Amino acid sequence: MPIATINPTTGETVKMFDPLSEADIDSAIERAHNRFQSYRHTSFTDRARWANATADLLEKEADQTAAMMTLEMGKTLASAKAEALKCANGFRYYAEHAATMLADEPADNVAVEASNAYSRYQPLGVVLAVMPWNFPLWQAVRFAAPALMAGNVGLLKHASNVPQSALYLADVIARGGFPDGCFQTLLIPSGDVERVLRDPRVAAATLTGSEPAGRAVAAVAGDEVKHTVLELGGSDPFIVMPSADLRAAVDTAVIARIQNAGQSCIAAKRFIVHADVYDAFVEMFVAQMQNLRVGDPTDPTTDVGPLATEQGRLDVEKLVADAAADGAVIRCGGKRLDRPGWFYAPTVITDITRDMPIFAEEVFGPVASVYRAADIDEAIRLANDTSFGLGSSAWTRDEAEQRRFVDEISAGQVFINGMTVSYPELPFGGIKRSGYGRELTAHGIREFCNIKGVWIA
Template sequence: MDFTSINPATGETIKHYPAWTDSDLEQALGLSAEVSSAWQSTPIEARCELLSNLVRTLRENSDFHAAKITLEMGKPIRESRAEIEKCAWAAEFFSQNTERFLRDELVETDASRSYVAFQPIGTVLGIMPWNFPYWQVFRFAVPVVAAGNCALLKHASNVPQCAEAIEKIFQQSGFPPGVFQWLRISHAQSEKLIQDPRVHALSLTGGEQAGRRIAALAGKSLKKTVLELGGSDPFVVLADADLELAATAAVTARFQNCGQSCIAAKRFILVDAIADEFLALFKRQVEVLSVGDPSREETRLGPMAKSDLRDGLHHTVAESMRQGAVPLAGCEPMAGPGYFYRPSILDRVQRGMPAYQEELFGPVAVMVRARDEQEALALANEHRYGLGASVWTRDSAKGEDFARRLQCGAAFVNGMVKSDPRMPFGGVKDSGYGRELSIHGLREFTNIKSIWIG
């Protein structure tokens, strides 16, 4: 397995990391098993103090870590700084709330005393993607270690410098050796690791096929899994929406991180009555997006993270146009070095087209037209994914009712979908199962134990 840093803005190879041998992996597993019992017994207050150290370490070195993100996966530097701050926010949130979230819950029964306890389960393996190379890891790891578990990270192979830096953050913050470890292992080694009895649960953020494979392997060993497998989030604009507000939010919701986000708005479902007006407002803002060097402050859109992703995206766009979709902007790669793709709008996308059926992970906005609100809801819900969704309307009561009927893990009214440490994050249908963040995410990897005292 090749762990190689490539700058997607230039195509330049930066650094190689050697893959681990089976002996290296065994040493890491042994260390995790050795420290696990002591870490589980560490008082929650002490674990939370280390999380506070983590917050300081991140914020004091924000520019250094943001530059790592921008260098390895091409995120504009302003967005990279925001990603680091979000990691710090999550660590801060759990440092302040873990003791309350894990407090015993008293239950009235026929016992003299009975309650529910939330106890660590051991070691959790996280298999994480490249698109938010710090945030995805912290979203997984912070609640895991806060709950008293050890965390093992198998990160995406194209962001090894980010993975290495994250491991050092935990070390610099005072976490005991072995509580958090980055594993430079192959897919074959990962599959063996999943079945190792020293690994007690798994968390995966990634593609649908990877999720099915991981779930099957974990199922053979009866291990708990949390899966976040992407989405094709609908951004529904109703006839009474504030179109200026919706169009401005839509540009950010689609093109942030070059469209490489599970919860990016991917299908814009527009009621016919306002479709043309919304598109005109949206297109005007897309055409002035600054595309270029992601290390420059003014850049809004950097390169895609990998060349094969750009090739796959364009194949989907081209095939959809062949089937009748209408290009309104972009819809082609940019010439020159790096993996840049023009900010694009694809209109009149219909059922059966690849751009409708597949998750477009890149800077292409897919426009789908609906006759009325009823058809808009049906279009939003008929997709196999169900991660996030948003609806836009001036009538907040109608928006709330619409949101409750959306088949997804998170529904937003007059706001773009985003993750928040205070709210659970996860999906339904082929977007996976389980939740991260909030009290619900913290308890996912605990033994929820009933204790009855006669």
């Protein structure tokens, strides 16, 4: 894939970028390595000042930044602006809490026969971040804000279709006051990731993306014995039980499925509905999905913009077409729109069986798969019958059912009577083939720290 801004609303190439040369890559790694030697000793006070200044710029420039993200990957202007402001909040969160999160933790001096013993959190060094296009700024900030506040430095290899977003993030961090070399964008193809990760000056890596990409990075990091955090997508269940507020569940289900044109790792993708409310849910759900306005993401009345890439639309089309050919029922949508750009109609599909690829694969587009469950046991079995385990949502007013969902759903997050959302105050990450490690909260900032045990006689 070329490194280029290609407007998904029109399919037109806006701007091409030359990839860095081998000499440029080496220079960037050396700059990061050298910067770390001094940056690791900066105070939390200084880092927080720079983080807050970066947040100020993100807020001030939110409108322009939103327009850039919309141009590059097609999200609506409203959602793009919300993302820019969320990034500012992420920087402020770690500016406020990093010192406490990474404070020395005392041990039991008597038990370890010491005059003083404690755990100390120290930065690892240069961390490579391989990031996706669907949330061009927030995905990277989830790494950048805690990593920088911990005293690490970052190298960002962003998706090739959002180069302007990648360059902007490095620029705004520099203008926020972080010293030169603390955070650099590498405009490189995927084939150069291994070379960067194998460089001895690079200490660790984090990746958000596809399962094949995660496997490739994990294999190289394992060979080099370097720490990694992986978030590899999900096929998140959205369970509706008879006691649920059905109207609220349907309203939220629509948003949870079509947010970002369905291109979100934690978007609800599999709707598992109790038989007692299945027909009513499907009728209401289909009606709302049919009424969504698909169109130009710069138009404030648009609900769903284009998919970000032509290949992404082809992938969605194939999964839906194959399912329909095998007997699944398309209740609405199920086709591309006859217009320029990479638009696909909001789709609801039912009567899916286990032998259909759509049952097992993540559908990265505005396509909702709906399943009927006879009871809570079958709902939980269906929810867990996937190789993924990122987020989940369950709708019930029965407290016993709520406890079962919290305890028994195999996922990194469980939301009760609400849609899955990432917050700095909650750990974010998955299990099974959704990856490992955590972002956000204290867990996220500690991922790229050496937890050093200290014992003094």
